[in-house]
Structure formats: structure tokens, C-alpha cells
Amino acid sequence: MASLCRITRRISPFHIPLGIVTGMECRVQSLAPQTRCASSAASTRWKTRQGNDPYTREAKLQGLKSRAAFKLLEGFAPGSWSQVALERTGPYNHVLGIDILPAQPPRGVSSVQGNFLSPAVRAIVKESLRETHARMKEADRARRVKKAPPAPKGAAAAASRPEDVSAAEEAETTPSAASDVAAESGVVELADVGGRKEEVVRTMSYIDMEKRETKSVVEDAKLDDRVVDVVISDMMMNTSGISFRDHAGSMDLCTAALTFACETLRPGGNFVCKFYQGAEDKNFERRLNTVFSRVYRVKPDSSRKESKEAYFVAIGRNKNPLS
Numbered sequence: 001m002a003s004l005c006r007i008t009r010r011i012s013p014f015h016i017p018l019g020i021v022t023g024m025e026c027r028v029q030s031l032a033p034q035t036r037c038a039s040s041a042a043s044t045r046w047k048t049r050q051g052n053d054p055y056t057r058e059a060k061l062q063g064l065k066s067r068a069a070f071k072l073l074e075g076f077a078p079g080s081w082s083q084v085a086l087e088r089t090g091p092y093n094h095v096l097g098i099d100i101l102p103a104q105p106p107r108g109v110s111s112v113q114g115n116f117l118s119p120a121v122r123a124i125v126k127e128s129l130r131e132t133h134a135r136m137k138e139a140d141r142a143r144r145v146k147k148a149p150p151a152p153k154g155a156a157a158a159a160s161r162p163e164d165v166s167a168a169e170e171a172e173t174t175p176s177a178a179s180d181v182a183a184e185s186g187v188v189e190l191a192d193v194g195g196r197k198e199e200v201v202r203t204m205s206y207i208d209m210e211k212r213e214t215k216s217v218v219e220d221a222k223l224d225d226r227v228v229d230v231v232i233s234d235m236m237m238n239t240s241g242i243s244f245r246d247h248a249g250s251m252d253l254c255t256a257a258l259t260f261a262c263e264t265l266r267p268g269g270n271f272v273c274k275f276y277q278g279a280e281d282k283n284f285e286r287r288l289n290t291v292f293s294r295v296y297r298v299k300p301d302s303s304r305k306e307s308k309e310a311y312f313v314a315i316g317r318n319k320n321p322l323s
């Protein structure tokens, strides 16, 4: 699984220039004069609609990637939702975006490119979350060690061992803590946590570190996957204009998102997903009601009235959901 993850990262959007998309648009435009006229009229209509849209204007003012972000304030490409998610979660949290298309994630957001309908892709995402969670726990522990009250004389060596941090559990944390502890122990590693470089401190000898590494690989396999606080899905495939087909496709995406949420959300965690309204959404809502304590259907003001899209907002994942 780890090697699969590495492969994904190699093909992840970080190195794909956005210019490729522009190039594709240019090719379409050069096909035939009629296509150019039709597309230019449509593009003028689109520009006028965008220009008149208060959410588009406000998104521009706030430097957000698109107007989609406002759906959250009342998916990951191009990335407005993740920009807002990052802003709301604070410096010690992690935002991961998944999209089938290559896209440059906003700074500080990690990303995986893949089809979320595929169980193998979801497994890669889970593996990546597990790895990041383990690194974040390590970094958090280091910050707590730093903030522990000074140990009584003669106990200094013992107090710096990771297993003796309980006295510091209630202490405040600061970003500089890791480097200060590292100065005492001598070894600092930089790990990529949520797109940011986090200092991970090793307070053990290399032999101990190796022993622990082996042990933690074994323990990781048993680790509970439920480390996620919020799953939000704005996934939508290209719509066909055929209502039932679009509805069915969106229900498949919602089901994949909910399956993932069931496997990864902590008890009390929340879930949001976009859906295309239709015959099957009642069944999906019933399923949500078996997993979460409150479920709402939402059509935000920022969602165009003529669109059949709406959102389910599900609050408080039950400890022992029925499904």
C-alpha cells in the first residue's frame, strides 16, 4: 500500500502545469468557425452571468479560486472549498483534497488525484490519512513535551522520553516547541504535514528509532481508521442533461463519499455531500439518518435556482451506526 501511495504522489497534480487545460480549450476553438461563433456567444453569456453574480464578485475580492467556496460558508478542484476548510481548521490540522482531475491544490492543502468511485483509490487515501495522522501525533507530542513543567532534578533524562509526556498533556502548544526540544536531543526531521513542513523530533537513539519504526508499522496495521473530523464532498461528474442519468451518477458519488465517511469519521464527526435531486435521494437520506444524529437538506442561496443540485448536511456521526 505504501508503494501505491508513493505512485499516486508521483502522478499527483503538483507537477502538472495548468496550461495544459488552456491548450485543450484552444484546440477545440480552432476546429471550425461555427464552433467558434457558438462558443463565443455562450462564453459572452457565461461572462455576463458571472459578472452579475454577487458570489463570483465576492469570491474574486477574497482571492478564492471560484464562487463555489460560498456553498461551504452557508468539492476539490479548482479548490475553493479546501481554501475555506484550511482557513477554518487552523495551523495544526490537515486538509486533504481528492479529485479525478489534475489540479493545483491551494497552499497548505494535500491532494490525491484519482477516481473516488474506486475502492482502491479510497484505500490509498485512507493510507495517506493514517500516515499523516501518525506524523501529526508525533509532532503534537513533541510540542507538548516542550511545554511540560521543568522536571525535578535528577529526572531530566527520563522526562524527555516520549512515554513520559503525560504531565504535559494539558499544556499549551507553540509552533517553536519542536525545534527547541530538538536542540536538546539533536535530531530533527522535516515531514510534510498537510502541505506544510512540520518539524518532527526524534528524542531516541537511531537503534531505538529503528526498533520503534518496526513496531509502529505492525501497530499501524491495527490502527483505527477513524481519524477524520469532517468529510465534505462537492463531487459531480460532467452532467449530460438527462435528469435520471445525472441523478444516478451523483447518487453513486454520494454513496462512495458516505462509505468513506463511515470508515474514517470519528464519532461526532460531520459529513456534507452535494447531490443531484431525484427519485433515489430519499433512500440516501434514510441511510444518512442511520449514521448521523441530525440530517438536513440544504439549497444554499449561492446555488443557482435552475440547478437541481442540493446538499445533505449530516451532523454528529453516531458511535455505533446501524450501517
Ligand SMILES: C[S@@+](CC[C@H](N)C(=O)[O-])C[C@H]1O[C@@H](n2cnc3c(N)ncnc32)[C@H](O)[C@@H]1O
Residues within 6 Å of the ligand: 065, 066, 068, 069, 075, 076, 077, 078, 079, 080, 081, 082, 098, 099, 100, 101, 114, 115, 116, 117, 234, 235, 236, 237, 238, 253
Ligand atoms: C463542482 S466541482 C468541485 C469544486 C470544488 N468544491 C471547489 O471548491 O473548487 C466537482 C469536482 O468533482 C470532481 N469529480 C467528479 N467525479 C469524480 C470522481 N469520480 N472522483 C473524484 N472526483 C470527481 C470533478 O473533477 C470536479 O472537479
